[in-house]
Amino acid sequence: MLRDITLGQYYQTDSILHKMDPRVKLGGTLLYIISLFFFQNFLGYAVAALFLAVVIRLSRVPFRFMVKGMKAIVFLLLITVVFNLFLTPGTPLITFWRLTITEEGLRLAVSMAIRLTLLIIGSSVMTLTTTPNNLTDGLEKMMRPLRVFKVPVHEVAMMMSIALRFIPILLEETDKIMKAQIARGADFESGNLIRRAKAMVPLLVPLFISAFRRANDLAMAMEARCYRGGEGRTKMKPLIYQRRDFIAYGCIAVYLAVSIVLGRLPL
Secondary structure, eight states: OGGGOOTTOOOOOOOHHHHSOHHHHHHHHHHHHHHTTSOOSHHHHHHHHHHHHHHHHHHTOOHHHHHHGGGGGHHHHHHHHHHHHHSOOSSEEEEETTEEEEHHHHHHHHHHHHHHHHHHHHHHHHHHTSOHHHHHHHHHHHTGGGGGGTOOHHHHHHHHHHHHHHHHHHHHHHHHHHHHHHHTTOOSSSSOHHHHHHHTHHHHHHHHHHHHHHHHHHHHHHHHTTOOOSTTOOOSSOOOOOHHHHHHHHHHHHHHHHHHHHHTSOO
16 A cells, blocks of 8 residues: 555656656646636536646556555545535435435535545656656746745755655655564554554654654765755756747646636536
8 A cells, every 4th residue: 555655756757748847847737736626517627637648648657657646545535525425515315314415515525536536646747757856946946036035945945855755765664664563463454443543653653763864864964965055056957948848838828728717617
């Protein structure tokens, strides 16, 4: 299950999406996520799904690899669907015991499930096609106007990049510790919720110790290389927009216009 989480991982392949400027991918992902909250009918979600399918095709990342990341959020997805299904007032469709499924609840549950699925897969496309270094450079460039308000842009971008980079590392470390604990007789699956929570203690303690050790090693390595923040630093590979990046901006603008207009039509 832990190895199924794809968020934060980078998939190496030769595609036009991998070569694209990280600012385009960051901005496009943000606009795509925002657009999902403007739809009032399923036609908008259909356009968003079609657009995402084209992007995945261009990325040359196997679709199975992206869908694999959905296994980790199935429980969250089920909770969201159940709460919207049974707790939304409206026109009753099915009633059993004290639970009632309404027409509005069914519609909201389906739309929330689709929205969450597209959101996770869309975010995964960005991290799978962008290296942590490019993400850092892109974030720093996009947040540069915040320097006027004395925001440490470089440091913020660096922290976000390190956090994304540490996701697969910590998941791998968790998997190793869990297997070691299972080999010593630990049981993480049987029992009620309280017993399972107590069984996680032997897993969390070494995981936190390992995470703090890695953070300390990283800090010492950065200090040994005379890292003192972004002031006065130059880039070995500065970000420069290419023709494909402007074409991508145009495609994103067309998608936003079409999806929002169709997604807000009364059907």
